[in-house]
Amino acid sequence: MTEKEAVDKYGKSIKVFRVKNKEVDRFAADRDDVGLLKVITTAKGEILGAHAVGRNAGDWMQEIVFAKTEGHKIGDISNVIHPYPTHGAILENAANQFWREKLFEGVLPKITEKYIRFFR
Secondary structure, rough: OHHHHHHHHHHHHOOOEEEEEOOOOHHOOOOOOEEEEEEOOOHHHHHHEEEEEEEEHHOOOOOHHHHHOOOOOOOHHHOOOOOOOOOOOHHHHHHHHHHHHHHHHHHHHHHHHHHHHHHO
């Protein structure tokens, strides 16, 4: 599903996670910084679509294809041990963005803040 198709079907509640190749150590070491990954999910992390541009993108996209096919969410990719450094780490970076948003910008921090204020 493209980002436009996702917006048309799910509205503004979708999440889009982007990682540029140059933000991944293996791509930097290979001096191959042209390219990017974009993963589109629901607010709960269900994978709606993913797009990649870059040399050998088909090789480093296999994990997300498997995850989508088997009904896994983007956050599940963070639970996989990824060898370091590999091109596939670009997917791990996208999954980590999902968790950073949930942990530091979502409902949990707001509840924690209210809890701390209540007991001070």
